[in-house]
Every structure is written in structure tokens, then in C-alpha cells.
Amino acid sequence: MSLKRKQPDKKSPADSLSDHEHILYNLIRGKQDIGIWAGDMKREINLPNNIFNKSLKSLQAKNLIKEVVNIQNKGRKHYMAAEFEPSKEISGGAWYVDGKLDVDFINIVRAQCVRHIVRLKVATLEGISDALKRSGVFREDLTKQQIEEILRALVLDGDIVELKSNGSGVFANVPVGKVCYKSKGGSVGEPRIGAFVSIPCGVCPQIGLCTPDGIISPKTCEYYTKWFDF
Amino acid sequence: MLLVPQCIDLLKGLLEHGRLTLKQMFDRVNSAVREGKSFVVNTLNRKLVTLDSVQETLIKLVTARYVERCPAPEPVLAPPPPKDNASTQKRGAKTQQIEEPKTREQEVLEAAVPVEAIRFSVITNTEPDVDGEKKEIKSSTVTAREKRKYDALESDEFGAAETVVYRANFEEFIRRLRHKACVDSVRARLDDGAATVLSAMLDATRNAETEVKTKKSGPSAASFGGGLLLTFFWFCLVGLLVHPLLASPSLGVLGSVKARYVSLSMSSIYEEVIKNEAGRNMTLEHLRASLAELSNPPVVKGSDDSYSIDFEKIIELAHTDEVESVVLKRYGRDAYRIFRLLSKEGRLMETEKIADATFVGKKDAPKVLYKLWKDDYLHMEKLVVAAARQMQFLLWKVKKETLWKHVLDEMFHAALNLRIRQATEVDKEKELLLLPAEKRTGALHDRNNRLRNVKILIQSSLVKLDDSIMLFYDF
Numbered sequence: 001m002s003l004k005r006k007q008p009d010k011k012s013p014a015d016s017l018s019d020h021e022h023i024l025y026n027l028i029r030g031k032q033d034i035g036i037w038a039g040d041m042k043r044e045i046n047l048p049n050n051i052f053n054k055s056l057k058s059l060q061a062k063n064l065i066k067e068v069v070n071i072q073n074k075g076r077k078h079y080m081a082a083e084f085e086p087s088k089e090i091s092g093g094a095w096y097v098d099g100k101l102d103v104d105f106i107n108i109v110r111a112q113c114v115r116h117i118v119r120l121k122v123a124t125l126e127g128i129s130d131a132l133k134r135s136g137v138f139r140e141d142l143t144k145q146q147i148e149e150i151l152r153a154l155v156l157d158g159d160i161v162e163l164k165s166n167g168s169g170v171f172a173n174v175p176v177g178k179v180c181y182k183s184k185g186g187s188v189g190e191p192r193i194g195a196f197v198s199i200p201c202g203v204c205p206q207i208g209l210c211t212p213d214g215i216i217s218p219k220t221c222e223y224y225t226k227w228f229d230f
Numbered sequence: 231m232l233l234v235p236q237c238i239d240l241l242k243g244l245l246e247h248g249r250l251t252l253k254q255m256f257d258r259v260n261s262a263v264r265e266g267k268s269f270v271v272n273t274l275n276r277k278l279v280t281l282d283s284v285q286e287t288l289i290k291l292v293t294a295r296y297v298e299r300c301p302a303p304e305p306v307l308a309p310p311p312p313k314d315n316a317s318t319q320k321r322g323a324k325t326q327q328i329e330e331p332k333t334r335e336q337e338v339l340e341a342a343v344p345v346e347a348i349r350f351s352v353i354t355n356t357e358p359d360v361d362g363e364k365k366e367i368k369s370s371t372v373t374a375r376e377k378r379k380y381d382a383l384e385s386d387e388f389g390a391a392e393t394v395v396y397r398a399n400f401e402e403f404i405r406r407l408r409h410k411a412c413v414d415s416v417r418a419r420l421d422d423g424a425a426t427v428l429s430a431m432l433d434a435t436r437n438a439e440t441e442v443k444t445k446k447s448g449p450s451a452a453s454f455g456g457g458l459l460l461t462f463f464w465f466c467l468v469g470l471l472v473h474p475l476l477a478s479p480s481l482g483v484l485g486s487v488k489a490r491y492v493s494l495s496m497s498s499i500y501e502e503v504i505k506n507e508a509g510r511n512m513t514l515e516h517l518r519a520s521l522a523e524l525s526n527p528p529v530v531k532g533s534d535d536s537y538s539i540d541f542e543k544i545i546e547l548a549h550t551d552e553v554e555s556v557v558l559k560r561y562g563r564d565a566y567r568i569f570r571l572l573s574k575e576g577r578l579m580e581t582e583k584i585a586d587a588t589f590v591g592k593k594d595a596p597k598v599l600y601k602l603w604k605d606d607y608l609h610m611e612k613l614v615v616a617a618a619r620q621m622q623f624l625l626w627k628v629k630k631e632t633l634w635k636h637v638l639d640e641m642f643h644a645a646l647n648l649r650i651r652q653a654t655e656v657d658k659e660k661e662l663l664l665l666p667a668e669k670r671t672g673a674l675h676d677r678n679n680r681l682r683n684v685k686i687l688i689q690s691s692l693v694k695l696d697d698s699i700m701l702f703y704d705f
Contacts, residue, residue, distance in 0.1 A: 071592055092592060101591045153589050156567045156574075163526040169519055192418045194555035195694035196637075201644035203559040208605065210647065218647035219654045228655075228684050 017062075020047060021055045028065050028079050033087040035068055035080030069099035094146055109150050110159075112137055117160055118183045122170045125151065128181070151181055160184060200227050236279070236287040241296065241398060249300050249397040252352075256284045288396065289352050298349050298399040301342035408705045409436075411697070412541060415548040420523050426509045427520040428530070430502035431539055434494055493536045496521075545705045549630075552698055553637055557607065564590045565598045569607065569628065578611060578625040599626050606636050638702040645695055652688045655681060 017025060023045055028036055042052055056079070059065045063082055070078040071092035080086060088094075095102055116131040117123045123131070129147050132138065154160045165171035165178045174180055196202035200223035201210075210216045218224060236259075243258045244250055250258065259279045291297040332340075343349065409432045417425035500517055503509035512520075521537060524530035529544045530537055550573060558566040567588040572579060579587075585595035602608040603626070613623040656663070659681050662674060670678045 093586060095589065101589065106589055149587070149589075152587060153567065156570045156588060157563075158570075161526075166522055166525075169522065192551055192555060193559075194552040195691075195698040196552060196641055196644065197555050197559040198694065199644060199648065199691045201640070201647050202556055205560055205605070207640055207643060210643070212646075212650055218651045221647075221651070224651050228680070228687070230680065230683050 017064075018055070018058075020051055021058055023047075024052070024055045025059055025064055025081070028059075029081040029083075031080070033080065033084040033090070035070070035078050035084075035086065035090055037070070037073075038077040038079065041079070071096060071099050074099050094143075095149075106150070108137075109142065109146075110154060113147065113150055113154060114159060114183065117181050122165075122174065122180045122182050124174060124178055124180055155181070158184060200224050236283065237291055237296075240284070240287050240291060244297065244396065244398045249395040251393065251395050252281075252285065252288060255288065255396075256281050259284055285352065292350050292352050292396070295350055295399055295402040297396050298402075299344055299351065300395045300397050301339075301344065303342075307338060307341050404700070404704050407700060408541070408545075411548065411701055411705060412539075412544045415544055415551070416524070416529060419547065419551070420520075422508065423512070423516060423520045424523045426506060426512065427499065427503055427517060428524065428539065430506055430509060431494055431499055431530070431537070433505075434498060434502040435539065493538045495535050496537070499537060545701070548701055548705075549634055552701065553607075553633065556637065557602070561598065561601060561607075564588070564594065565602055568595070568598055569602065572608065572626060572628040573630070576628070576630075578627045580613075581624050581626070584626060596624070599624070607633060634702055638699065641695060641699050641702065645692060645699065648688050648692055648695070652685060655684050655688075 024041065024047075027041060027045060038056070041056075042049075045052070047055070056065075060067070065079050066082050068078050068080050068086045068090060070076060070090050072089075078090070080090075085091075092099060092101070095106055097105075112132060112135065113128055116128050116135075120127060120131070125144060125148055128151070129142070129144050132147065133141055151160070151162075155162045160181050161184055163180055163182060165174035165176055165180050167174070167176040170182075171180065194202070200221065201207055201218075204210070204221075204223060206216050210218065210221075212218065239259055239262065240255055243255055247254075247258075256279075263279055288297065409429075413425050413429045413432070416428050496514075496517070499521075500512075500514060503512050503517060521530060521532060525532055527543065527547065528540060529547065530539055532538075554566060554570060554573070557569045561569075568584055568590060571584060571588055581596055581599060582592065584590075584599065585592045588595070590598060599608060599610075603610045607628075609627045609629040609632075611625045611627075613625055615621045615623065659677060662670065662677055662681070665674065
């Protein structure tokens with residue numbers, strides 16, 4: 001939850017609002033960091049369309065409200081009081097920017113995490129977090145939760161492995177039982193190719209529809225023809 | 231090692247014919263020699279095979295438990311106990327849950343299996359030229375007591391040496407192949423050092439796998455999938471027989487294919503490790519490091535200088551690796567990450583939580599999940615919450631038991647497809663194949679080469695696929 005409330009100015013623009021604007025502003029502000037969809041607003045306050053639109057524009061012009069992207073429905077106009085930051089449900093979370101997954105940023109964080117794990121050989125979450133802080137690569141420090149999320153995804157991708165310290169060897173500096181991360185070495189991200197996927201049927205998404213004499217059949221299968229193109 | 235080609239010849243005969251007497255084996259080997267089809271002739275250029283030599287080979291195979299005596303044709307079965315309702319009711323509810331009554335078929339099959347000493351013994355005619363009567367039991371495990379027991383049995387249950395039939399012991403093959411698959415899996419997952427340690431532990435504990443009852447018996451596995459497993463065994467037995475274990479005096483007693491834990495101390499593991507060529511230069515420190523590697527995930531469990539192999543864990547990891555590689559190649563990296571998450575968690579997870587944990591876009595995650603669910607790789611449940619407004623959540627899970635069966639079905643389907651495609655390719659070139667070899671020149675020569683390569687590719691893929699099928703079906 002990124003709930004940041006600014007201190008209101010002494011002469012707030014909210015003081016100079018018309019009645020309609022006031023009703024609208026109170027409705028939007030009441031929704032806090034969740035905000036509200038324009039359609040829902042119309043239904044709740046029941047103002048004529050032209051007055052509604054005019055009031056909305058006026059509130060935006062006075063920087064009292066802002067339009068935000070709702071991750072659940074990007075096409076809908078969603079509004080929120082200017083003093084709030086969109087909640088995780090609306091923005092998609094820390095890894096989203098304007099309703100889109102910030103893939104570039106995520107990839108940079110991933111690469112930095114892997115770099116430090118390789119350098120440290122075996123690293124704990126705290127160790128990686130400290131190394132990232134010291135490196136100064138990021139303008140704002142990442143929270144431990146954010147780093148942990150990235151580490152878990154790296155484990156799922158098979159780029160690193162998660163293990164528990166046994167207190168000896170490479171784990172000598174880590175308390176016994178503490179969760180550590182280790183680089184997977186040469187085969188980063190590339191799992192073992194199984195026997196089944198080495199043949200066309202293993203990777204075929206239509207195998208369920210394939211029959212000996214059907215439209216999809218091994219006798220006429222194009223994937224097999226390509227496979228035999230030595 | 232000199233006997234290896236003869237062992238292959240003998241086993242080939244047993245696999246082809248199902249069961250043979252010593253006399254039949256002798257006749258078969260000699261007729262193969264006459265026709266020039268024998269492995270012995272091909273490899274050692276020998277022309278004569280004596281009865282003694284066949285007997286010696288058979289003893290070797292029986293001692294290694296690759297061959298066994300066939301079960302009794304008409305086993306004597308104790309009459310079923312009378313139904314005692316009162317005693318049944320007295321049993322606790324727990325006992326009833328645990329004990330599954332055996333079917334009559336299971337009882338018959340169990341009764342038909344000869345006692346250990348007889349199952350792995352060979353009757354030889356030591357003086358066949360004199361009267362053909364004097365028989366001798368040759369088995370590494372027969373004690374004087376067992377021999378007396380055997381003599382008693384021999385008089386009624388088993389006939390003369392000529393009527394005793396032998397067959398390949400699929401149980402032993404499956405057990406050894408399971409061990410081999412475990413070592414291969416660990417090698418792929420960790421490194422050669424860990425694989426050497428595991429292999430040494432398997433060698434040391436082989437004798438201790440003593441559970442006779444197996445979930446799937448050899449013969450039933452052989453009949454499954456038609457000739458598929460038979461072909462596979464033929465390829466495998468060459469590999470297994472060349473293994474020095476055949477000549478090892480410490481060959482294991484009959485063990486359960488599903489046996490799980492046998493403990494070993496660090497020093498006994500080390501003794502076994504340095505016996506192998508691969509582990510000869512391994513230090514105790516290296517062994518310790520390898521054992522630590524093997525405990526994460528715990529394929530080897532260790533406590534108080536006592537280490538045991540968790541076969542089920544190794545096989546489970548191998549299953550997971552195989553299925554994950556299918557998901558990656560068929561559905562892509564995002565699906566792979568999602569599948570790994572659900573497989574690891576082993577519980578129902580909601581779409582948005584999955585998207586967050588896997589860094590898959592919130593719009594894309596449902597599409598990937600739906601695709602995996604549609605192809606039966608995931609299980610899905612709908613959850614409807616009736617709050618201020620009704621909301622529907624989709625929950626997803628990897629159901630391993632059903633998924634493994636589904637993947638196995640797909641593998642059998644793929645094996646059939648490979649065979650069908652091979653037949654189609656051969657059929658397309660049937661005119662070319664009718665031509666004499668010297669007339670296949672130019673473009674015909676290229677077509678001939680292509681067909682040969684296609685056949686090699688399909689055959690080698692079938693062997694590899696059989697490996698994976700065994701992993702899911704037998705292990």
C-alpha cells in the first residue's frame with residue numbers, strides 16, 4: 001500500500017469549488033487510493049452529462065483529481081484524488097508503470113541480483129539487498145520484499161537455486177538453516193531437454209487431435225517432415 | 231567379460247521365446263551359430279558352443295538374477311479362510327483402511343513364485359553321458375538346508391533338468407534400470423561427483439533391497455505396450471551386461487522395485503566410492519560436499535553419520551524435469567515459470583497471485599493458464615464470492631497424479647506416431663527398396679541415404695522415449 005497524504009495548503013483550491021464540483025470531489029476523495037470509474041460516478045451522483053463533464057474537467061484543472069490507469073480495465077477512465085497514489089489493485093503493484101509491467105526495470109533488477117549472487121557464490125536475501133544498496137545502481141532503494149519477489153522468479157526460471165545453509169563449506173558464514181541463493185552455473189535458465197520434447201510430438205500442441213488417419217496425422221505431419229530435413 | 235556376448239545371445243533367446251529349457255537354449259544357440267546369426271560368431275568368431283558353455287553362461291545370468299526359473303505351473307494354494315463376521319467387526323477402523331485384501335489372482339501369482347534358492351538356481355547334468363540322472367544345483371546362494379528343501383521339492387514339483395524352464399527376470403532389469411535412471415537424473419541435475427557418490431551408495435545398498443513384493447511385476451510390464459518394452463530391453467541389456475556388475479560376487483538379493491530407504495555411514499560410502507574408477511581420486515572432503523549437494527533437494531537424507539537414498543524423491547524430480555521441459559518447449563517461458571510455481575506450491579492459487587509471483591502480465595497470465603488447463607496440464611476451480619457484488623475467482627493447481635498419467639499417455643501416443651511415420655516413410659520408398667543396392671545411384675542414392683537417416687533418427691528416438699516411458703510407468 002502506497003498511501004501518501006499531502007498536508008493540505010491553507011488556501012486550498014477545494015475551498016473555491018462550486019456545489020457540483022464539491023459533490024464530485026468528495027465522492028472521488030472518499031474512494032481514497034482505490035479511485036472511481038467515471039461511469040460509477042455518474043450513476044452515484046446523478047448529474048446531467050454536461051455539468052458532470054464540466055465539473056470533472058474543472059477539478060482536473062485545479063489539480064484536485066487525476067486520471068489513473070486501472071490495471072483491471074485500461075480502457076475505462078478512472079479518477080482519484082490528487083493526494084493519493086493508486087493502490088496495488090489499481091496500479092498492478094510496484095512492478096507496473098501506467099498499467100504495464102515494467103519489463104525493462106525488472107530485467108535490470110534480475111541481472112543485478114544474479115550478478116551479486118555469482119560474485120558472492122552463496123548469498124542471503126539480506127546480503128543481496130545490502131550489495132544492491134552499496135552498488136548505487138538504483139535511484140531508490142528496493143524493499144526486501146521486492147528483492148525477494150525477484151529472487152523467487154529467478155528460482156522459478158532456473159537461473160538460481162534456493163537452498164538452506166548447512167553451516168559448512170561455502171555456507172560457513174551463513175547460519176545453519178538460513179535460506180540462501182546460489183547461481184546455477186553453466187546451465188543458467190536452460191533446463192534439461194527431456195526425451196519426449198526431442199521429438200515433434202513432444203512439442204506439438206495438437207497431439208490431442210492427432211489420429212493415425214485423421215486430418216492431423218503422423219503420416220502427413222509437417223513437423224515430422226521438417227524434422228527429417230537433414 | 232568373455233562371456234558377455236554369450237549372455238546376450240542367451241537373453242535374446244529368452245526375450246524372443248519368453249521361456250526356454252537349458253536344452254532349448256543349447257539348440258537355439260547352435261542353430262544360430264550354424265546360420266551365422268549368433269552374437270558370439272559375430273564378435274568372437276567362434277563356431278562351436280558346448281553344453282557346458284551354455285550352462286556356464288546361464289549360471290552367470292542366474293547368479294546375476296537377470297534370469298530366473300519360471301514359476302510353478304500349478305501352484306498349491308491354501309483354501310480361503312472362512313468368513314468370520316464377528317472377527318472382522320472386532321478389527322479397528324484403522325486396520326481396515328490399511329490392509330487391502332489380496333485378490334485370488336495375486337495370491338496365485340505369489341504362490342507360484344519359487345522360494346528364493348530355487349528361483350535363482352540352475353540344475354545341470356554333471357554326467358549326462360552316463361545315465362542322465364545325476365543332477366547338481368548351481369547357485370551362489372543355496373545353503374545345505376535349502377538344498378535339502380530343494381531335493382524334497384524337486385521330487386514332486388519340478389521335473390528333470392530338461393523340463394525346467396527359465397525366463398528373463400524383468401524385475402531385476404527394471405530395478406537396475408531404475409538405479410541407472412536415478413544416477414543419470416542426479417548427474418544432469420547436479421554433477422558427476424554427486425552421481426558417482428549416488429552410484430556407489432546404490433552399489434553398497436543393492437543387497438539390502440529385500441522387499442519381494444513389487445507393485446508391478448516384470449511380466450505384466452513386459453506385456454504392456456506391445457513390443458515396445460521388449461525392443462527397449464534388447465537395447466538395454468547390451469548396456470547392462472557390459473557393466474562389470476555382472477561379474478561382481480556381491481550381487482543383490484531380489485529387491486523391491488519400489489524400495490526406499492537403506493542407511494549407510496560416511497565411511498562405508500567412501501569405501502564404496504573409491505572402489506569405482508570415477509571415484510578413485512575423490513577425497514573425504516569432496517564426498518562430504520557431494521553429500522551436501524545431494525541433500526538439497528533431499529535425494530539423500532543424512533543424520534548422525536547415517537545416509538539413505540530417497541528413491542521416490544529422485545524419481546519425482548525426474549518426472550518433474552521431464553514434464554517441465556515439455557511445458558517450456560510447448561507453451562513458452564511464461565508458462566514454464568507459472569507451471570514451476572504451481573508444481574512447487576502444490577496447492578490452489580488465484581490467477582492474480584500467480585501473475586504477481588511469476589512476473590507475467592495480468593492480462594497474459596489468464597491466457598497462459600487457460601491454454602495449460604485446456605491441454606490438461608492444470609486443474610482449475612471456480613470460486614464465487616457473493617459480497618456487495620458477485621465476484622468470481624479462478625484457482626489453479628498442478629495435479630501431479632493425473633498429469634503424470636496424461637503425459638504418459640501422450641508418450642505412448644508419440645511412440646505409436648513414430649512407428650506409423652517410419653512405416654509411412656518406408657512405404658513411400660518401397661520401389662526404391664526393391665532395387666538392388668548397386669542400382670541405387672545418383673538421386674536414388676540420396677533418397678536411400680535419407681531413408682536410412684530417417685530410420686536411425688526414429689529408432690534412436692524410440693529408445694530414448696522408452697527411457698522416459700519407463701520413468702513414468704515402471705519406476
